[in-house]
Amino acid sequence: xxxxxxxxxxxxxxxxxxxxxxxxxxxxxxxxxxxxxxxxxxxxxxxxxxxxxxxxxxxxxxxxxxxxxxxxxxxxxxxxxxxxxxxxxxxxxxxxxxxxxxxxxxxxxxxxxxxxxxxxxxxxxxxxxxxxxxxxxxxxxxxxxxxxxxxxxxxxxxxxxxxxxxxxxxxxxxxxxxxxxxxxx
Numbered sequence: 001x002x003x004x005x006x007x008x009x010x011x012x013x014x015x016x017x018x019x020x021x022x023x024x025x026x027x028x029x030x031x032x033x034x035x036x037x038x039x040x041x042x043x044x045x046x047x048x049x050x051x052x053x054x055x056x057x058x059x060x061x062x063x064x065x066x067x068x069x070x071x072x073x074x075x076x077x078x079x080x081x082x083x084x085x086x087x088x089x090x091x092x093x094x095x096x097x098x099x100x101x102x103x104x105x106x107x108x109x110x111x112x113x114x115x116x117x118x119x120x121x122x123x124x125x126x127x128x129x130x131x132x133x134x135x136x137x138x139x140x141x142x143x144x145x146x147x148x149x150x151x152x153x154x155x156x157x158x159x160x161x162x163x164x165x166x167x168x169x170x171x172x173x174x175x176x177x178x179x180x181x182x183x184x185x
Contacts, residue, residue, distance in 0.1 A: 001056055001077055001079075003077070004056060004077040004078065004079040005053070005079055007079075008051075008079050008081060009048055012046065012048055012051070013046035013048070015123060016046050016091070016092065016095055016119075016123065017041045017042065017044075017046070017095075019119050019122055019123060020037065020041045020095070020096070020099055020115075020119065021034075021037065021038045021041050023112070023115040023118065023119060024037035024038065024041075024103075024112060027111050027112060027115055028103070028108050028111060028112065030105075030108065032104065033103055033104065033105060033108045036102050036103050036104055037099060037102065037103055037112065039102065040098065040099040040100075040101075040102030040103070041095075041099050044095055044098035044099050045095075045098065046091065046094075046095050047091060047094050047095075048091060049087065049090070049091065050083050050084060050086075050087025050088075050090070050091070051081050051082075051083045051087070052081060052082050052083065053079060053080075053081055054080045054081060054082050055079075055080050056077055056078065056079045056080070057077075057078050057080075058075045058076065058077050058078070059075065059076045059078065059171075060073060060074075060075055061073070061074045061075070061076060085124065088120070088123070088124055089116075089120055092116055092119050092120055092123070093116060096112070096113065096116060096119075099112070100112050100113055135174070138174050139174065142167065142171065142174060145167045146167055149167055
């Protein structure tokens, strides 16, 4: 459970840092300014205040060793978070207030400050899907993965193995979505 939470935090922080460096390269068009922004983004801390853990669920993975026939078991923990749009904007602003002062030119600083909107748009969903839309998409993908796993493809055993993995993943996603809907409703 703790590893899943840490992984969430690391993924969000990396997402923000990558977007800022990408925007700097596209917006500033100056190697020195882009490098300064990249260095500042790497060193800046990302405050993930307002991210609320909604639920966690597990997926059990059984793997059979083809040679010995022995089985190993592992569990993957999924953590589902939610955050208000306001808190996400504050997260982005807080991060940029650490990065922008490192840019050596005031015009470049202003350009980077104006990227807050595009950073927000790139990292947030502007429209939310309904619960039924999400479950419909998950079920359609699960059906497709089950069809692929059931179709014999002797020339491509990796395809069947991938399809089986997709089924496990989609079932875990379906379970998580159902748990989340139960929690929310």
